[in-house]
Amino acid sequence: MFMNALLSGLTLGGVYALVAMGLTIQYGVSRSLNLGYGEFLIGAAFAVYVLFGALGISPYLLALVVVPVAFGLSWLIYRVMLTPILRRARTPVALEIDSLLLTFGLLFAMMGIMLLVFGSNYTSYTYLSVPVRILDATVALNRLVSFGAAVVVGALAFAFLMRTRTGMALRAVAVDPVGAQLVGIDVKWAAGLAFAIGGAIAALGGVLISTYMTFTAEMGVVFTMKALIVVIMAGVGHVVGALLVGLALGLIEAFVAAYLDPGLTVAVIYAVFLLALIVRPVGIFGRAVR
Amino acid sequence: MLEVSNLSVSYGRHLALSDVALSVGQGEIVVVLGANGAGKSTFIKALAGLVTPAPGARILLGGQSLERLPAHQIVEAGLALVPEGRHLFSTLTVAENLSLGAFLPRTRAQASDSLERVFAVFPKLRQRLSQIAGTMSGGEQQMVAIGRAMMTDPQLLLLDEPSLGLSPLLTTELFRALPNIAATGTSVLMVEQNSHQSLSISDRGYLLEDGRITGEGAASDLLQSEAVQKAYLGM
Numbered sequence: 001m002f003m004n005a006l007l008s009g010l011t012l013g014g015v016y017a018l019v020a021m022g023l024t025i026q027y028g029v030s031r032s033l034n035l036g037y038g039e040f041l042i043g044a045a046f047a048v049y050v051l052f053g054a055l056g057i058s059p060y061l062l063a064l065v066v067v068p069v070a071f072g073l074s075w076l077i078y079r080v081m082l083t084p085i086l087r088r089a090r091t092p093v094a095l096e097i098d099s100l101l102l103t104f105g106l107l108f109a110m111m112g113i114m115l116l117v118f119g120s121n122y123t124s125y126t127y128l129s130v131p132v133r134i135l136d137a138t139v140a141l142n143r144l145v146s147f148g149a150a151v152v153v154g155a156l157a158f159a160f161l162m163r164t165r166t167g168m169a170l171r172a173v174a175v176d177p178v179g180a181q182l183v184g185i186d187v188k189w190a191a192g193l194a195f196a197i198g199g200a201i202a203a204l205g206g207v208l209i210s211t212y213m214t215f216t217a218e219m220g221v222v223f224t225m226k227a228l229i230v231v232i233m234a235g236v237g238h239v240v241g242a243l244l245v246g247l248a249l250g251l252i253e254a255f256v257a258a259y260l261d262p263g264l265t266v267a268v269i270y271a272v273f274l275l276a277l278i279v280r281p282v283g284i285f286g287r288a289v290r
Numbered sequence: 291m292l293e294v295s296n297l298s299v300s301y302g303r304h305l306a307l308s309d310v311a312l313s314v315g316q317g318e319i320v321v322v323l324g325a326n327g328a329g330k331s332t333f334i335k336a337l338a339g340l341v342t343p344a345p346g347a348r349i350l351l352g353g354q355s356l357e358r359l360p361a362h363q364i365v366e367a368g369l370a371l372v373p374e375g376r377h378l379f380s381t382l383t384v385a386e387n388l389s390l391g392a393f394l395p396r397t398r399a400q401a402s403d404s405l406e407r408v409f410a411v412f413p414k415l416r417q418r419l420s421q422i423a424g425t426m427s428g429g430e431q432q433m434v435a436i437g438r439a440m441m442t443d444p445q446l447l448l449l450d451e452p453s454l455g456l457s458p459l460l461t462t463e464l465f466r467a468l469p470n471i472a473a474t475g476t477s478v479l480m481v482e483q484n485s486h487q488s489l490s491i492s493d494r495g496y497l498l499e500d501g502r503i504t505g506e507g508a509a510s511d512l513l514q515s516e517a518v519q520k521a522y523l524g525m
Contacts, residue, residue: 165393172379172390179377182338183442184365184394 003137005258006251011143013250014150019205019223020230020246021154021239025161026198028174028237030191031092032082032099036106037227038220040070040199043110044206045215046118049125059127060149063207067200074199077106078192086188107221114217124214146208153204154243157197161239170194174237229269233276235286245284291316291477292337292351292369292446298344299329299336306332307501314446319468319478321488321509323518324498330481331374333498334450337479338371339364352445366394370444374451376435380424384415387423387434391441400443407474408437411467429460436464440471447471449480453487465491489513497521 019041027033044066048059051066082099089095128142161167173180173190181187205223209215230249234241252272253265260268276284292314299307307329314320324330335341337349339361349356356364379387388408392401409416412433418426423434432452439447449468453461465487472478481498482488489495495512497505505517512518 168386168390169393171382172393175379175381176377178340178373179379179438180390181340181361182365182371182373182377183390183438184362184397185390186360186362 001258003135004139005254007134007137007139008143008258009251009254010247011139011147011250012254013247014147014154015205015208016226016230016250017243017246018150018154018208019202020227020234020242020249021157022198022201022205023224023227024231024234024237024239024242025157025170025194025201027231029170029194030078030082031095031177032078032085032191032195033096033103033228034106034195034198035100035103035224036110036220037103037198037202038223038225039107039110039114040074040202040220041206041209041223042215042217042220043114044070044203045210046114046123046217048207048210049123052125052127059207059211060145063149063204066207067203070203071196071200075192075196077199078195081106082195083188083192086191107224111217111220118217120216120218122214122216125210127211129212140212142211146211149204149208153201157201158239158243166193226269229273233273233284235283238283238285241283241285291318292479293348294337294350295348297333297336297347297349299332299341300344305501307336310498310501310503312496312503312506314477314479316445316477317472317475318494319472319492320480320494320496321485321492322479322481322496322498323483323485323488323512324481325483325521328498329501330498331450332501334371334448334479334481335373337364337448338369338373340371340373365442365444366396368443368445369448370439370442370446371448372432372435372439372450372452374454376431378423378431378435378438380422382423383419384421384423384426384434385419387438388415388419388441391438392443394442397441397443401441404441404443408440411440411470412437428455429457429464432456432460432464433467436467436471440476444476446477446479449478451482452480453482453484461487485518486513 023037047066048062051062052059081102085098085102086095089098128145130141131138132141132144161171169185170190172185173187177187226249230242230246234245249269252269256265256268295311297307297310310333322330322333332341336343339359343357347357351367351369354367356367356369379390388405392398392404415433415437423431452464456464461484468478468491480488489509489512492509495507495509496503
């Protein structure tokens with residue numbers, strides 16, 4: 001039982017870590033918390049479900065189409081809907097409140113469209129559902145492949161942030177947007193790019209999760225909340241922290257489900273979240289700097 | 291080299307800056323003196339594009355108009371601001387902060403020359419490259435902030451109250467460094483309350499009161515002037 005829980009926790013946690021990383025990049029750089037984040041994930045899951053059903057192409061290959069579309073769509077949403085707010089907001093707090101209200105609306109709009117098209121039923125499809133034995137545990141191949149893809153993309157995104165000039169510019173904007181302007185970084189451009197990268201990562205998460213989980217049009221908010229919990233627990237904008245806490249979240253879920261009760265996973269996660277906030281309000285990896 | 295005329299800024303109905311005119315020549319150090327609330331910060335933020343000037347303002351740097359450009363393009367044009375509060379990338383290292391200073395393609399090519407110039411002015415920074423900027427003392431952070439601005443390879447360096455929050459010793463050290471920067475051809479324009487030390491290293495000075503320029507002259511004359519001594523030097 002231990003190995004089974006460990007494997008299912010790691011595979012799930014890997015995707016949580018990736019999805020949380022996307023949100024922390026989005027939120028950390030653009031300072032706009034996207035409450036419709038999980039809708040991108042579910043939207044991508046449905047897109048893959050439809051395309052896989054129609055064309056029979058591997059969902060992992062379909063990601064090559066779905067992810068760039070999500071990138072473009074997120075960028076467009078930022079430019080069309082969030083830049084006017086950015087121009088209007090007098091203070092960072094006003095910007096956060098306005099963008100919360102706006103993306104709250106975005107959540108319902110996207111969810112409404114998906115409900116209209118796909119209904120509220122649980123949806124799933126079967127792909128690479130082959131049992132693989134590792135030590136004395138069994139895990140489905142689709143979970144392993146999804147975990148591998150999450151690790152590879154997470155590592156690439158991390159390298160992009162740490163090793164490239166564009167990545168360094170994004171980090172600079174996350175730390176101090178005024179300072180970033182003063183070295184010649186176009187903050188609006190950086191925020192749009194971060195928003196687009198976040199949306200693309202959410203969509204990839206949706207593709208990966210759809211290969212082994214059932215999903216509904218109304219489930220986006222669950223993923224937004226989980227990603228948000230990870231982001232806040234790790235400290236906003238802390239990429240490595242998001243990856244570690246995301247992985248831990250998956251493990252906690254799997255072990256609670258295996259040893260306590262599957263119905264308790266959500267309660268335990270929120271309890272851990274509250275505890276972490278009480279002990280470290282700035283996040284486990286967050287630094288209390290101005 | 292910098293020519294400012296007709297510069298006004300209002301916040302809502304409050305007129306913070308009214309018809310300011312000022313010039314800075316190549317390699318010159320110019321100080322704008324003013325009390326709290328005189329409009330010093332507004333003035334320097336307007337030059338850097340962080341607040342929007344009223345229509346009709348003219349800000350020319352080497353012949354290029356800056357008054358309508360966003361902040362990041364003003365850096366590209368050759369004007370660098372060391373802001374009040376420094377706005378360093380506090381969780382990044384000193385090396386990363388300096389390297390971000392040379393973010394623009396125009397400045398990237400000069401990055402290693404610029405870095406040598408920064409080290410020539412602030413030799414201390416060479417040993418501190420791997421330190422996280424937010425963990426440094428106020429004076430050291432001010433050096434990094436000025437160094438980062440120098441990395442943008444500016445024609446004009448703007449300093450918003452560089453001595454604010456520094457000990458007298460550090461302030462002296464900082465003001466000693468400024469002529470070395472000007473000697474490399476970069477002009478320096480600062481706003482200050484600490485008038486004695488800032489005037490003593492400046493070529494010229496302006497007096498700013500209630501958003502208006504009320505006097506100007508050679509720094510040595512201002513240092514002697516009775517009115518300035520009364521108003522700013524506390525004598």
